[in-house]
Amino acid sequence: xxxxxxxxxxxxxxxxxxxxxxxxxxxxxxxxxxxxxxxxxxxxxxxxxxxxxxxxxxxxxxxxxxxxxxxxxxxxxxxxxxxxxxxxxxxxxxxxxxxxxxxxxxxxxxxxxxxxxxxxxxxxxxxxxxxxxxxxxxxxxxxxxxxxxxxxxxxxxxxxxxxxxxxxxxxxxxxxxxxxxxxxxxxxxxxxxxxxxxxxxxxxxxxxxxxxxxxxxxxxxxxxxxxxxxxxxxxxxxxxxxxxxxxxxxxxxxxxxxxxxxxxxxxxxxxxxxxxxxxxxxxxxxxxxxxxxxxxxxxxxxxxxxxxxxxxxxxxxxxxxxxxxxxxxxxxxxxxxxxxxxxxxxxxxxxxxxxxxxxxxxxxxxxxxxxxxxxxxxxxxxxxxxxxxxxxxxxxxxxxxxxxxxxxxxxxxxxxxxxxxxxxxxxxxxx
Amino acid sequence: xxxxxxxxxxxxxxxxxxxxxxxxxxxxxxxxxxxxxxxxxxxxxxxxxxxxxxxxxxxxxxxxxxxxxxxxxxxxxxxxxxxxxxxxxxxxxxxxxxxxxxxxxxxxxxxxxxxxxxxxxxxxxxxxxxxxxxxxxxxxxxxxxxxxxxxxxxxxxxxxxxxxxxxxxxxxxxxxxxxxxxxxxxxxxxxxxxxxxxxxxxxxxxxxxxxxxxxxxxxxxxxxxxxxxxxxxxxxxxxxxxxxxxxxxxxxxxxxxxxxxxxxxxxxxxxxxxxxxxxxxxxxxxxxxxxxxxxxxxxxxxxxxxx
Numbered sequence: 001x002x003x004x005x006x007x008x009x010x011x012x013x014x015x016x017x018x019x020x021x022x023x024x025x026x027x028x029x030x031x032x033x034x035x036x037x038x039x040x041x042x043x044x045x046x047x048x049x050x051x052x053x054x055x056x057x058x059x060x061x062x063x064x065x066x067x068x069x070x071x072x073x074x075x076x077x078x079x080x081x082x083x084x085x086x087x088x089x090x091x092x093x094x095x096x097x098x099x100x101x102x103x104x105x106x107x108x109x110x111x112x113x114x115x116x117x118x119x120x121x122x123x124x125x126x127x128x129x130x131x132x133x134x135x136x137x138x139x140x141x142x143x144x145x146x147x148x149x150x151x152x153x154x155x156x157x158x159x160x161x162x163x164x165x166x167x168x169x170x171x172x173x174x175x176x177x178x179x180x181x182x183x184x185x186x187x188x189x190x191x192x193x194x195x196x197x198x199x200x201x202x203x204x205x206x207x208x209x210x211x212x213x214x215x216x217x218x219x220x221x222x223x224x225x226x227x228x229x230x231x232x233x234x235x236x237x238x239x240x241x242x243x244x245x246x247x248x249x250x251x252x253x254x255x256x257x258x259x260x261x262x263x264x265x266x267x268x269x270x271x272x273x274x275x276x277x278x279x280x281x282x283x284x285x286x287x288x289x290x291x292x293x294x295x296x297x298x299x300x301x302x303x304x305x306x307x308x309x310x311x312x313x314x315x316x317x318x319x320x321x322x323x324x325x326x327x328x329x330x331x332x333x334x335x336x337x338x339x340x341x342x343x344x345x346x347x348x349x350x351x352x353x354x355x356x357x358x359x360x361x362x363x364x365x366x367x368x369x370x371x372x373x374x375x376x377x378x379x380x381x382x383x384x385x386x387x388x389x390x391x392x393x394x395x396x397x398x399x400x401x402x403x404x405x406x407x408x409x410x411x412x413x414x415x416x417x418x419x420x421x422x423x424x425x426x427x428x429x430x431x
Numbered sequence: 432x433x434x435x436x437x438x439x440x441x442x443x444x445x446x447x448x449x450x451x452x453x454x455x456x457x458x459x460x461x462x463x464x465x466x467x468x469x470x471x472x473x474x475x476x477x478x479x480x481x482x483x484x485x486x487x488x489x490x491x492x493x494x495x496x497x498x499x500x501x502x503x504x505x506x507x508x509x510x511x512x513x514x515x516x517x518x519x520x521x522x523x524x525x526x527x528x529x530x531x532x533x534x535x536x537x538x539x540x541x542x543x544x545x546x547x548x549x550x551x552x553x554x555x556x557x558x559x560x561x562x563x564x565x566x567x568x569x570x571x572x573x574x575x576x577x578x579x580x581x582x583x584x585x586x587x588x589x590x591x592x593x594x595x596x597x598x599x600x601x602x603x604x605x606x607x608x609x610x611x612x613x614x615x616x617x618x619x620x621x622x623x624x625x626x627x628x629x630x631x632x633x634x635x636x637x638x639x640x641x642x643x644x645x646x647x648x649x650x651x652x653x654x655x656x657x658x659x660x661x662x663x664x665x666x667x668x669x670x671x672x673x674x675x676x677x678x679x680x681x682x683x684x685x686x687x688x689x690x691x692x693x694x695x696x697x698x699x700x701x702x703x704x705x706x707x708x709x710x711x712x713x714x715x716x717x718x719x720x721x722x723x724x725x726x727x728x729x730x731x732x733x734x735x736x737x738x
Contacts, residue, residue: 006530014519242514246575248483249508249585250531252500414483416512 003251007259011234012266025271028226051088051148054095054108054120062123062159067092069155088147095120105139112141121152130164188379210350212291213377217346217370219275220304225339227268228311231260235319236328244413253410261312268308299376302391303369310366310398311339313405320412321420342370353378363390365397404429432495434459434583434614435480440489442475449475451638457616462609464629465618468724472638473618474511477585481508494582504532507581511588513572517561521552521571524560525578532579539578546574550600566597573601577608584608586617590624622717632716634723641723650713657718658687658696661708668704672696686718
């Protein structure tokens with residue numbers, strides 16, 4: 001055991017003493033946050049620019065109300081809910097109808113291509129007929145941008161319907177009051193306290209119900225991504241620098257692997273402490289300290305341990321099997337794909353945490369630590385049997401991966417100068 | 432007492448039999464030379480002694496203990512393929528290697544101080560390995576092998592790549608280790624080193640033991656069939672003489688292996704060339720090595736066919 005601890009101490013010391021660790025521990029969350037922020041800013045920037053639309057109003061009556069609707073929209077006025085100064089802005093330009101419609105369409109299309117207009121729209125005379133089946137014709141080079149045609153349809157429909165009511169001698173004011181939309185306040189679920197007292201449902205707080213659970217999952221993800229691939233580099237460096245054989249003269253390959261895993265777990269613990277302390281401070285600052293449930297911290301630690309052991313062993317095995325960086329990068333692909341499963345599926349799990357997909361994905365051992373943690377942190381917690389089953393499956397998978405990695409390390413560390421195939425690794429495991 | 436006892440040890444890798452039925456006893460306190468051509472099973476044998484590999488058959492004991500996973504704490508190892516952590520400082524690296532052998536920090540620091548002084552590396556103790564020259568790095572690697580004061584030191588090609596000055600420093604260090612009672616097993620291709628430094632020599636060829644004994648015993652077994660000759664004119668004249676088995680031309684001197692009586696050879700030689708030097712001697716270790724490991728004509732033909 002002293003050898004395992006000696007390896008662990010040395011590896012831990014090398015990891016936390018490096019400048020890269022200190023920079024990484026600060027930079028990674030900043031980069032992560034910056035990426036999210038940048039996405040938001042770019043999205044908002046791209047979305048908020050002014051879209052000019054040419055309107056060929058064959059009815060002769062709809063352009064003016066449409067222009068008024070655009071002005072109201074740009075002021076933030078929405079049909080439902082409070083005013084929002086966000087999203088795209090629209091400007092309408094009246095285009096006089098011409099007898100040669102084809103020539104007009106070509107001219108307007110050219111203006112779209114020159115980016116003088118974003119799109120143009122034709123409003124046929126039949127739109128105002130109550131029995132008519134006329135349709136709005138919308139022309140654009142950017143069909144994926146749905147906000148403009150959707151807004152046009154809503155604004156024109158509102159005006160057309162209003163005119164139809166007038167034609168039917170029904171006051172639009174009355175209709176408007178009759179059709180006044182109903183707002184929704186969202187709540188969580190009521191619960192019964194241990195003393196039998198019923199606790200009223202709390203008004204839904206997106207930070208509390210979604211933001212913090214997702215943050216829990218991503219802190220775990222970040223820590224695993226930052227620590228475990230380093231193990232592959234460490235083993236590969238020892239192998240390429242011919243250090244492995246010196247070490248194997250003193251320690252068993254499995255002890256070497258365990259020492260490295262222990263060090264990686266310790267590094268992960270340091271990072272987790274830093275991030276959770278920071279998170280705790282932020283939670284306290286904004287009144288969310290109560291969400292740092294001690295039980296969640298326990299689950300976090302359990303899943304952190306399992307995921308570091310599982311992915312760490314995976315990466316150690318890759319490092320031991322390969323003779324150079326290129327080989328290692330080829331083999332890293334599958335491991336990274338497994339690691340990306342939770343990053344790609346968490347939104348589906350967060351939207352429907354009890355769905356068959358969410359249950360299945362959170363019972364898939366490589367994803368369990370992340371997705372089960374997310375489900376545990378969401379308001380609608382998974383049943384205990386799922387949590388226990390997920391943990392047991394992950395534990396078995398982790399033990400299997402650690403064992404298989406030990407077999408690969410035992411043979412791989414002494415192999416030099418030749419690339420390895422998955423088939424060979426499988427033979428080493430079975431040997 | 433034997434430091435190492437190997438009894439009928441075999442190791443196979445797939446279809447290749449790396450070590451076959453090998454038995455060996457290395458007396459404690461001796462310097463044992465381990466020679467053999469590349470691929471003959473030397474490194475495999477060393478790795479089995481160190482518990483890096485396990486034998487398929489046979490029995491290994493180190494200082495009478497068959498638990499090689501336990502006894503390796505008493506073994507220092509300098510492998511042929513050397514490597515050090517480039518970013519690690521010398522002191523930290525030596526402590527790490529010493530602690531892996533289960534020695535306390537104080538003991539290791541004392542040993543580091545002693546050897547660093549002897550190797551004149553004091554100024555580099557707190558510098559990263561990557562700042563050292565190749566010679567210095569090799570000396571650090573040697574200290575790493577002995578910092579735990581092992582009872583058995585295994586050196587695989589310890590002098591390869593060293594300049595004469597550093598080779599002398601390392602040789603003195605090896606002798607100093609020996610004086611403190613450590614058994615030394617070293618593998619080498621340098622026959623001169625093996626002849627000069629080893630109490631006993633062991634040769635392995637194609638996984639089997641082919642030589643084992645003192646230099647004197649080995650040379651005696653090969654008889655006095657070697658003659659060192661210096662003649663005026665072309666050494667080609669030697670090839671034509673009856674009884675000459677082989678001629679090795681060293682430029683200034685020719686070494687001739689004779690099948691019959693060397694006196695008859697001398698009598699014939701003086702009739703054909705002016706002889707400046709004629710010395711009947713025993714074959715050198717180099718010569719014995721070449722005699723054993725030289726490929727047969729069939730092997731050469733096979734190699735040529737597959738080239």
